Amino acid sequence: xxxxxxxxxxxxxxxxxxxxxxxxxxxxxxxxxxxxxxxxxxxxxxxxxxxxxxxxxxxxxxxxxxxxxxxxxxxxxxxxxxxxxxxxxxxxxxxxxxxxxxx
Amino acid sequence: xxxxxxxxxxxxxxxxxxxxxxxxxxxxxxxxxxxxxxxxxxxxxxxxxxxxxxxxxxxxxxxxxxxxxxxxxxxxxxxxxxxxxxxxxxxxxxxxxxxxxxxxxxxxxxxxxxxxxxxxxxxxxxxxxxxxxxxxxxxxxxxxxxxxxxx
Numbered sequence: 495x496x497x498x499x500x501x502x503x504x505x506x507x508x509x510x511x512x513x514x515x516x517x518x519x520x521x522x523x524x525x526x527x528x529x530x531x532x533x534x535x536x537x538x539x540x541x542x543x544x545x546x547x548x549x550x551x552x553x554x555x556x557x558x559x560x561x562x563x564x565x566x567x568x569x570x571x572x573x574x575x576x577x578x579x580x581x582x583x584x585x586x587x588x589x590x591x592x593x594x595x596x597x
Numbered sequence: 598x599x600x601x602x603x604x605x606x607x608x609x610x611x612x613x614x615x616x617x618x619x620x621x622x623x624x625x626x627x628x629x630x631x632x633x634x635x636x637x638x639x640x641x642x643x644x645x646x647x648x649x650x651x652x653x654x655x656x657x658x659x660x661x662x663x664x665x666x667x668x669x670x671x672x673x674x675x676x677x678x679x680x681x682x683x684x685x686x687x688x689x690x691x692x693x694x695x696x697x698x699x700x701x702x703x704x705x706x707x708x709x710x711x712x713x714x715x716x717x718x719x720x721x722x723x724x725x726x727x728x729x730x731x732x733x734x735x736x737x738x739x740x741x742x743x744x745x746x747x748x
Contacts, residue, residue: 504648504651504652505648505651505664505666507664507666507700507702507712507715507716507719508662508664508700508715508716508719509656509662509719510716510719511716511717511719511720512656512662512719512720512722512723514720514723515720515721515722515723515724516723518723519723519724532716534712534716535666535702535712536709536712536713536716558652578652578653578689581656581657581689581723582657582689582690
């Protein structure tokens, strides 16, 4: 799958970055193409590129707060989860999404 | 990655003698007071528990990342402790915790390089190999070099 996503937690200090890395590692291990943007206390990093969003089969928003720039994903399949799902079972999450999309 | 601004071996204790979360946090926070990273222990504890109330800081695999963004923090820094025995901690995998990384973040420090470093350190905890190394590290210097590795 082509995956893009956002990670953002309440204080924007720690969980955001763990969630991002967990999703990236799971995505790479399962041979997906994955880009994750972080919206933390220091602002947005690894901002998603329009071409990556355009190519994405799914948008994963792993967040405990409202994220910015959600309008970038108009018309896309969006999966909203709290950060702890991404941290606890990222591979299971990706497999479930893949099964649901049937790709 | 130069972590020396946030990690110091004087704030790493690999033999924390604690029976529970409260005792462990107490020992870690004392290290922050001693190094001058925070001024008021009472104020900081309150801010750490405020964050604890918002959601689990045990991220699974025996690791916890309590954090406090607080007015009483003078310098954004980490205190790291490994308890002699696993202790109860609210965790994503409902398992006990043995390795605790306490993040002390300055209230006004929202864009500095320090906070960025903390994010990078947190990201490393997504790697099971790094977690295993931390749980079995022998001395404070080992912990610093584990976190200093570039991905």
